[in-house]
Amino acid sequence: xxxxxxxxxxxxxxxxxxxxxxxxxxxxxxxxxxxxxxxxxxxxxxxxxxxxxxxxxxxxxxxxxxxxxxxxxxxxxxxxxxxxxxxxxxxxxxxxxxxxxxxxxxxxxxxxxxxxxxxxxxxxxxxxxxxxxxxxxxxxxxxxxxxxxxxxxxxxxxxxxxxxxxxxxxxxxxxx
Amino acid sequence: xxxxxxxxxxxxxxxxxxxxxxxxxxxxxxxxxxxxxxxxxxxxxxxxxxxxxxxxxxxxxxxxxxxxxxxxxxxxxxxxxxxxxxxxxxxxxxxxxxxxxxxxxxxxxxxxxxxxxxxxxxxxxxxxxxxxxxxxxxxxxxxxxxxxxxxxxxxxxxxxxxxxxxxxxxxxxxxxxxxxxxxxxxxxxxxxxxxxxxxxxxxxxxxxxxxxxxxxxxxxxxxxxxxxxxxxxxxxxxxxxxxxxxxxxxx
Numbered sequence: 001x002x003x004x005x006x007x008x009x010x011x012x013x014x015x016x017x018x019x020x021x022x023x024x025x026x027x028x029x030x031x032x033x034x035x036x037x038x039x040x041x042x043x044x045x046x047x048x049x050x051x052x053x054x055x056x057x058x059x060x061x062x063x064x065x066x067x068x069x070x071x072x073x074x075x076x077x078x079x080x081x082x083x084x085x086x087x088x089x090x091x092x093x094x095x096x097x098x099x100x101x102x103x104x105x106x107x108x109x110x111x112x113x114x115x116x117x118x119x120x121x122x123x124x125x126x127x128x129x130x131x132x133x134x135x136x137x138x139x140x141x142x143x144x145x146x147x148x149x150x151x152x153x154x155x156x157x158x159x160x161x162x163x164x165x166x167x168x169x170x171x172x173x174x175x176x
Numbered sequence: 177x178x179x180x181x182x183x184x185x186x187x188x189x190x191x192x193x194x195x196x197x198x199x200x201x202x203x204x205x206x207x208x209x210x211x212x213x214x215x216x217x218x219x220x221x222x223x224x225x226x227x228x229x230x231x232x233x234x235x236x237x238x239x240x241x242x243x244x245x246x247x248x249x250x251x252x253x254x255x256x257x258x259x260x261x262x263x264x265x266x267x268x269x270x271x272x273x274x275x276x277x278x279x280x281x282x283x284x285x286x287x288x289x290x291x292x293x294x295x296x297x298x299x300x301x302x303x304x305x306x307x308x309x310x311x312x313x314x315x316x317x318x319x320x321x322x323x324x325x326x327x328x329x330x331x332x333x334x335x336x337x338x339x340x341x342x343x344x345x346x347x348x349x350x351x352x353x354x355x356x357x358x359x360x361x362x363x364x365x366x367x368x369x370x371x372x373x374x375x376x377x378x379x380x381x382x383x384x385x386x387x388x389x390x391x392x393x394x395x396x397x398x399x400x401x402x403x404x405x406x407x408x409x410x411x412x413x414x415x416x417x418x419x420x421x422x423x424x425x426x427x
Contacts, residue, residue, distance in 0.1 A: 019188060022264060022266065023192070025265070025266060025267075025268075026264045026265045026266065029265035029266075029267045029406050029407065030406045030407050031340075032339070032340030032341050033340075034267070034268045034269070034340070036268075063177065063178075063181055064181060064185070066178070066181075067178050067181040067182045067185065068185060069266075069271075070266065070270070070271040070273050070309070071270065071271075073178055117270060118269075118270070121270045121271070122269065122270055122316075122337070124316070125316055125336075125337040128336060128337045129339070130336065130337050130338055130339030130340075131269055131316075131337030131339075133339040133340065133341065134268070134269035134337070134338060134339055134340040135269050137340055137341075138268065138269060
């Protein structure tokens, strides 16, 4: 089968995470907190799926995020595919069935995505102090929230696998 | 592909917005009869006040038209106000956007001005079938022509990257040297007809301090914007009744 049905579940979960994050951001627009939580979206697809399903899931997730946020179109699609490919190439080293490694990966990916977005959109404002204050506030809040959201999100994705009676183990378990 | 995905996502946000409206409706139904009666009285008072103002505005409009006819002035741009609900606020260091629950279905054009009771909100930058995206006046990518109230000389207003803490701010530049602003009597910055998008006289913000700009010829300063800008629920889109046709000079 070209497409693993788990890719559809993971894509749906990513859309749900983005929707919830944007709802929170909309509700807290008056406050200086902005949540940027995209890191967990590409971790489990890269760790669980075969390359074709991983590619389709990550590509569609990237476009989904690109049209939803006001960033230059294609930035997240390309970033997701590059970062996902790096994780995919090293996935034998990570324990996907627990949350520790995926959470660490989610933090690293989230940070890299935020740096990429800042470089792509904010280079004109690098001299403005207010810009950096908000960037660091966003960075701090997002990674703090990720400590809670990350494990919840990974468990939710695994729960969806069980509810939909799908394979709950990654394709390639690490060699011990 | 972008348009297809955007339209695919839109129903979830539209449904969410309608659910919020429903939540508000049921929350209001929980009020006691006494509270509703008091609210009704307040609305009746406000209604009679606005009816009086509307009649006065009609009289003044007729007077303006009469004087314009005497002076043979060119006709001004007329606008239709399309009130739209704010579906989502997306305010970050990288962008400052609002998503409205009206789009091409209500003939909202790209580039249209968006205003609220406190003044200018921003400009429409993207229109979809049932939604549209507004770039806020506080967005770092926003720029418009403006003038100080009572002074016809044009200045440039632009949004700046927000720190997130405190009220939103903008920046005015190219202000003439003879203008003096202080915290006791801040200068009111308003829109001008020169940009073509906004009608003249709509409030942008207040300038409490002007200092020599980088060239030394003009002055520049920070503009304090309306703090309600970050918590808007409803705005009005100004749709030009006689849009300016931009002629292409390409061979």
